[in-house]
Each structure stands twice: as structure tokens, then as C-alpha cells.
Amino acid sequence: MERPDVERTSGDHGGTKAGHVVGSNMSPWRDICPYAPSAVLTASAVPLGLTAGWGAAAAVAVMAAISIVSIHRLMQRIHSLDQQRHLLEEQIVRANKLSTVDELSAGIAHEINNPLAIMAQEAQWIHHLLTNTGLRDVKEAAECEDSAAEISLQVNRCKEIVHKLLSLARQMEPVYQCIDVNGLIDNITGLVEREAVPRNIEITKTLQPDLPLVYTDPPLLRQVILNLLMNACQAVDRDGAICVATLSEDGYARISVSDSGCGIPQDILPKIFTPFFSTKPEGKGSGLGLAICRGIIERMGGHISVSSMEGASTVFTIHLPVDNRPQELPSSH
Amino acid sequence: MDKFRVLIVDDEVDFVETIVKRLRDKGLEAEGVHRGKDAIELLDTRDFDVCILDVRMPGMDGIETLREMKKKKPSMEVIMLTGHGSVESGIQGLQLGAYNYVMKPIPFKDLLKEMTQAYERKLIEEERSLKPDGKA
Amino acid sequence: MSSPAKLLLVDDEQRFRTTTSKLLAARGFSTATAGSGPEALEQMKENAFDVVILDVRMPEMGGVAVLAELKKLDPHVEVIIMTGYASVDTAKEIMKLGAYDFMLKPCAIDDLVEKIEAAYDRKTARKQLK
Numbered sequence: 062m063e064r065p066d067v068e069r070t071s072g073d074h075g076g077t078k079a080g081h082v083v084g085s086n087m088s089p090w091r092d093i094c095p096y097a098p099s100a101v102l103t104a105s106a107v108p109l110g111l112t113a114g115w116g117a118a119a120a121v122a123v124m125a126a127i128s129i130v131s132i133h134r135l136m137q138r139i140h141s142l143d144q145q146r147h148l149l150e151e152q153i154v155r156a157n158k159l160s161t162v163d164e165l166s167a168g169i170a171h172e173i174n175n176p177l178a179i180m181a182q183e184a185q186w187i188h189h190l191l192t193n194t195g196l197r198d199v200k201e202a203a204e205c206e207d208s209a210a211e212i213s214l215q216v217n218r219c220k221e222i223v224h225k226l227l228s229l230a231r232q233m234e235p236v237y238q239c240i241d242v243n244g245l246i247d248n249i250t251g252l253v254e255r256e257a258v259p260r261n262i263e264i265t266k267t268l269q270p271d272l273p274l275v276y277t278d279p280p281l282l283r284q285v286i287l288n289l290l291m292n293a294c295q296a297v298d299r300d301g302a303i304c305v306a307t308l309s310e311d312g313y314a315r316i317s318v319s320d321s322g323c324g325i326p327q328d329i330l331p332k333i334f335t336p337f338f339s340t341k342p343e344g345k346g347s348g349l350g351l352a353i354c355r356g357i358i359e360r361m362g363g364h365i366s367v368s369s370m371e372g373a374s375t376v377f378t379i380h381l382p383v384d385n386r387p388q389e390l391p392s393s394h
Numbered sequence: 395m396d397k398f399r400v401l402i403v404d405d406e407v408d409f410v411e412t413i414v415k416r417l418r419d420k421g422l423e424a425e426g427v428h429r430g431k432d433a434i435e436l437l438d439t440r441d442f443d444v445c446i447l448d449v450r451m452p453g454m455d456g457i458e459t460l461r462e463m464k465k466k467k468p469s470m471e472v473i474m475l476t477g478h479g480s481v482e483s484g485i486q487g488l489q490l491g492a493y494n495y496v497m498k499p500i501p502f503k504d505l506l507k508e509m510t511q512a513y514e515r516k517l518i519e520e521e522r523s524l525k526p527d528g529k530a
Numbered sequence: 531m532s533s534p535a536k537l538l539l540v541d542d543e544q545r546f547r548t549t550t551s552k553l554l555a556a557r558g559f560s561t562a563t564a565g566s567g568p569e570a571l572e573q574m575k576e577n578a579f580d581v582v583i584l585d586v587r588m589p590e591m592g593g594v595a596v597l598a599e600l601k602k603l604d605p606h607v608e609v610i611i612m613t614g615y616a617s618v619d620t621a622k623e624i625m626k627l628g629a630y631d632f633m634l635k636p637c638a639i640d641d642l643v644e645k646i647e648a649a650y651d652r653k654t655a656r657k658q659l660k
Contacts, residue, residue: 171587174614174635175543181636182549189556216636223614224634236518238511252497256481279511283495284488291481465632466625 170227177216177223184212226336226349235278235361237386242275242282242314243268246305249283253290260299264290267306275314276384277361285354285365289318289377292350296322296375312383313363319376325369333367361385398513399441402426403433403459404448404475409498413446416502430454430462437466444512446505447492449476449483457486464491469519471512475500532558535650536578539563540570540596541585541612550583553639559646567591567599574603581630581649583642586613597627606656608649612637 187209191202199205250264257264286305293303301321308315325333325340332338334355339348358365362385369375400417402410402424410426417424425442427433431454433445445463449456460472471493474484484495493512496505537554539561541547551561562577564570567590570582582600586593597609611624611632624632630649633642 171614178636179546185639186549220636236515280493287485
């Protein structure tokens with residue numbers, strides 16, 4: 062029901078942003094070039110009592126000097142615009158990707174689950190024939206049976222992935238409740254410690270005591286932090302440290318989860334929030350955990366980022382608006 | 395405090411008995427059952443606002459029970475309870491729509507706080523679904 | 531042992547229909563099948579069914595619309611919805627419309643049989659009340 066809204070946001074933003082980029086690409090020429098000729102004119106028009114030849118030479122020299130300055134400024138300008146464009150492009154690509162995931166997953170769910178359903182039925186029918194008919198006595202029956210069971214198992218695996226993908230796409234309207242984020246973190250770390258302590262992983266907390274209460278969706282936020290902590294545990298594996306910190310920052314609560322684990326190579330760092338991207342061995346982890354995290358945080362008006370030093374540490378940082386409730390709540394009227 | 399209705403599902407008979415008694419002392423409507431299947435059946439005839447659900451139970455386990463509960467009563471908030479911190483099932487529970495995941499032993503007052511928050515969420519959601527401009 | 535429950539399976543995938551009805555036959559159920567919503571409604575007009583197993587997403591007429599029509603034809607028929615796409619919202623909508631239960635696709639035949647039996651029990655229990 063909220064879907065059209067999301068599609069519009071991503072689509073339209075994509076469009077306008079692209080428009081901006083194209084438009085502003087033109088501006089350095091308008092900004093800088095118009096100055097250059099007029100400066101040249103002013104300089105050459107200064108009556109220095111020079112001969113026409115000298116004047117011309119001086120004009121050329123001045124023009125050259127100004128051109129160099131202009132070109133330098135121009136280059137700087139282009140460079141910074143280029144950077145901005147990259148940033149915008151990245152955002153556009155991501156916005157498009159998100160809406161694609163939304164649309165695709167809804168479609169895929171039906172399209173994949175239907176063939177899966179048929180496979181499941183066929184495997185169960187094979188099982189039935191192998192256990193209830195004369196085939197029972199064939200010597201390869203056990204092996205066939207084993208194959209049929211494996212098909213069922215793998216079908217289930219696909220089903221799980223599809224349903225996880227759906228939970229990523231599903232538009233869960235957050236329910237905002239005023240909560241103590243530090244308390245929520247205490248609660249979750251308590252849970253994760255049971256996993257961490259036996260592996261000699263120490264979880265430390267640096268929580269700002271006067272962190273403002275935050276309007277957020279507690280179960281969704283729990284899901285994100287739990288996911289980040291579990292990833293941290295996996296990255297550290299054994300003997301290491303995980304630190305959770307909170308800090309109030311200009312209308313935002315900043316939550317960071319850092320670990321002393323293996324780090325993430327720079328070249329794959331930009332991809333880790335991408336759906337289906339996973340560094341875990343085949344069959345472990347669907348590659349959706351972090352994509353789901355980002356989806357949740359962005360839906361609540363926040364953002365999540367990552368930085369890492371390979372072989373040393375990784376830090377995930379969440380910025381969550383302190384109050385992101387929809388405006389039409391009682392307070393407005 | 396608002397009076398809300400609580401369902402406790404745990405195979406530990408003593409635990410259920412104590413909690414139910416204490417909740418009733420607080421003036422809440424509380425009911426306890428010991429198996430997932432019983433909980434699901436009870437939901438056919440009765441409504442609850444909040445459910446406390448043990449993750450590890452013989453027969454139908456907590457996750458399976460949660461799944462069925464969310465089908466039958468999507469608006470009932472569920473708090474998962476565990477004696478052994480199986481973090482994986484915690485994530486799974488939250489993904490399936492549980493409100494929270496807490497560890498036993500939990501002080502009664504903390505559990506009550508969790509329940510109150512969960513109930514508050516249910517009220518917000520109900521209010522929202524009643525609004526005409528909210529989603530259909 | 532065969533069950534007296536009369537089933538109608540509605541799904542647009544022909545192969546799914548045939549294999550599922552074979553599996554159900556092996557469990558003692560006799561199952562009629564329909565490949566679309568309108569076809570299911572036609573069958574409903576001619577025969578009485580106890581339990582209908584209904585796919586949500588079908589071309590022509592979606593399962594939710596079919597469910598409403600089925601209930602108009604026979605308010606006592608129990609309907610089990612099958613879906614590859616379950617969200618809390620669809621669940622709410624489907625249950626509100628009077629479906630008995632819903633199942634995720636793909637599903638284990640044991641689970642399906644269990645739900646059919648429960649739905650049939652409820653139907654017969656209700657009949658006895660009358």
C-alpha cells in the first residue's frame with residue numbers, strides 16, 4: 062500500500078537528480094568563461110601609454126596569465142563538480158536499486174515460489190511412490206529416496222531466501238515509540254554476550270548517559286543492532302573485542318558498532334549493503350542481512366555507513382533522527 | 395496503568411503459574427498455557443494484547459508458534475523468552491515480527507515494562523489502522 | 531482409509547494441480563481441480579465442496595476475489611489460501627474475508643493435510659450445531 066510512494070520517491074529523485082547533474086555541468090562555463098573575456102578587456106583597456114605593439118603583447122601576456130588562472134579555477138570547479146556528480150550518481154543508482162528490489166522481489170516471490178511449489182510436490186510424489194509401491198523393493202530405492210529428500214531440502218532453502226527477500230521489500234510502516242536507546246542496547250548486548258563470552262570476545266559499551274530519548278521503532282532497531290553485533294562476532298571469530306557506542310549529534314542519535322575483526326577489503330566495502338552480496342561461504346547467510354538493516358534505518362529517516370581497516374577493524378555507524386514521527390501527529394494542531 | 399490481556403506460553407509450569415498470579419495481582423487479565431499448540435487453539439476463542447512466548451518448548455517450538463500466532467492474530471505483540479541465549483532464533487523471531495527477545499531469568503518489573511511497551515505499540519498500530527487516511 | 535471431505539483445488543499451474551491431487555488421493559482425499567477463479571465458481575455451482583484450497587495469485591481473477599465469491603455461493607465452505615507471498619497485511623485481509631487458514635508455497639503435503647482436516651472438522655462441527 063505504501064509501495065507507490067516509495068517507487069515515486071526513488072524514481073522521481075532519480076530523475077531530478079540526474080537533471081541537476083546535467084544542468085550544473087554547464088555552470089562552470091557560465092561562471093568562469095564570462096569573467097575571462099571581460100577581465101582581458103579591462104586589462105587591455107588600461108591606458109599605459111604603450112605602443113600598439115607593446116600593448117598587444119602585454120594584452121596577450123595578461124590574457125595568458127588570466128587564462129591560466131581561469132583554467133586552474135575551472136579545473137578545480139570541474140573536479141569538485143565531478144565529485145558531487147559521483148556522489149549523486151551513487152545515490153541515484155542506489156535509489157533505483159532499492160525500488161528495483163522492491164518491485165522485483167514482489168514479482169519474484171510469486172514467480173519463484175510457484176515453480177518451487179511444483180518441485181516440492183513432485184519430490185513428495187517420488188517419495189510416496191518409493192515408499193508405498195513396488196519400487197520399495199528396487200535396490201536403488203534408498204538412493205532415489207535420498208535424492209528426493211535432498212530436492213525437498215533445497216527447495217526449502219530457496220523458499221527461505223525468497224521470504225527473506227520479501228521481508229526486505231515489504232513496506233513495514235515503522236511504529237514510533239519513545240525509547241531509551243541505551244537501554245535497548247544493554248538488552249541486546251546481554252543476549253549477544255552469551256554467544257561472545259565463550260569465544261573470548263569482549264563487548265564494551267561507551268554509551269552517552271544523557272542521550273536523548275529517541276522516537277523509533279524498537280523491534281526494527283533491535284533487529285538491526287542484533288544483526289550488526291552478530292556480524293561483528295563472526296568477523297572477530299575468537300579472542301577480540303566489540304564496542305558499541307552512542308552519542309547525541311545535532312538532532313541525531315549516533316550508534317556505532319565496531320569490532321577488532323578481520324576488516325573488510327576496500328574494494329568490496331561499497332557493496333556490502335547490496336542485496337545478495339555476501340562474503341560468507343555458499344549456503345551460509347543469504348546476503349540480505351545488511352541490506353535489510355539499511356532498508357530499516359532509511360525507512361526510519363536515518364542512515365547507516367561503514368568504514369574498515371583491512372585486517373584490523375570495522376565500524377558500522379547509524380545516524381537515527383531523534384524525532385522522525387510523521388508531522389500530522391497531535392502536536393501539530 | 396492500562397489493563398491489558400496477557401497470554402503466557404511456557405512449558406515450565408511453575409514459571410507460568412507465578413507470572414500469571416503476579417500479573418493478576420496487578421489487575422491484568424492473564425492466562426497461561428504450556429504448549430504452543432494449546433496457545434494457537436486458545437487464540438481461536440480469545441483475544442490477547444501481549445504474549446510472552448518461550449522459545450524452547452517440546453513439540454511445537456517458539457518460532458513455529460510465533461509464525462502461527464502472527465497468522466491468526468497479527469496485531470498481538472509477542473515477547474520471546476529464552477533460557478539459553480540462542481541469538482540466531484532471536485534474529486529469526488524479530489524478523490517474524492516479535493516485539494522483543496528477552497532472557498530468563500528476567501526481573502518481573504522489567505518484564506512488565508517490556509509488556510507495557512509492547513502494548514503501547516499495539517495501541518498505536520490500532521489507532522493508525524482506524525484513521526481513514528491510513529492504509530486500507 | 532478415505533476421507534469423506536470433498537475438496538476443490540484451485541491453481542493456475544496445471545502440474546501443481548495434478549501432482550497435489552495425486553498426493554491428496556494417496557492420503558484418501560478425493561479432489562476436484564479448477565485452473566482459474568471462474569472455473570472454480572462454475573464447479574461450486576454444480577457440486578458442493580467442504581474445503582477449497584485456493585491460490586492467491588492467478589490471472590483473470592485473483593484468489594482474494596474468488597474467496598469473496600465462493601463465500602457468497604456457500605457461506606459454509608472452508609477455504610485454505612495458498613500463497614507465495616505472505617505478509618501480515620495480506621494475512622489480515624484474507625482472514626477478514628473468512629478464510630480458514632493460509633499456507634505458504636511451497637508446502638509439505640503433511641501440513642496441507644493437517645490444515646484440510648482441521649478445516650473439515652470445523653465445517654462438520656458447525657453443521658452439527660445447526
